[in-house]
Amino acid sequence: MANNIKIRAWMGDGGRATVKAILFHPMETGLRKDKATGKVIEAHYITEVKCEHNGKNVLTCLWGPGVSKNPFLSFRFKDAKAGDTLKISWVDNKGGTASNSAKIS
């Protein structure tokens, strides 16, 4: 499942790291209909994303179906240095999970 999240993290000024990530997920709202069958496509979306820096939580995202498909996430945090590990993991409304980590460059 490692390919479900792409992470880039690098050091900026003042010991601050910038993170950019794409989480591959359909993010179905449950409102869309399949054009061929006319059936409603079941809701399937990420509910929670955890971002950890060296095992310590830096950011938790609570998401609903209003977040776009293949969600993009960018944030910044302090007290980081090159070589540190940044881990991102998510859980979706059907109990699916994925996680991936990257080294801060």
Place this chain on the structure above:
Amino acid sequence: MTNSRRTFLKASMATGSIAVAIGAGLLTPGSVLAAWPKNAFDAKKMDEALKVLNGMSNTEDSNKITVEAPDIAENGAVVSVTVKTSIPNAENITLLVPENASPLAASYILSKQADGFITGRIKMRKTSDVIAVVKAGGKLMSAKKPVKVTLGGCGG
């Protein structure tokens, strides 16, 4: 008996016991995790969503929050939004779209380490304000940015 126990143990090791518990319908995701606030995401009004998330819904306009989003979004399914805030000790940043069926799009819980800076992409059903609400020091502060949507992005 022994066999089914084996299978169960193997399955829990493979997928994690939490996922198994959810799969078996024993627990809802909300009760397992730091409580994903289903009521807030289901809310049809902004105030309700904010109340569930933050315990209050009164917001003050703040010039310490910037919401960056396109003036015109051609595709409402992907609207890039950046929120920056210089408010110290911000606890969370919440993104709301009042014209969506469920206004609450996302809420970001910031640790002390995190900066008041978030970029994400959200869906917009039609032309609306994008509202960012920041909780800090027991107060809610907000800023907004109107976005004109030419093609809705919530289906239906």
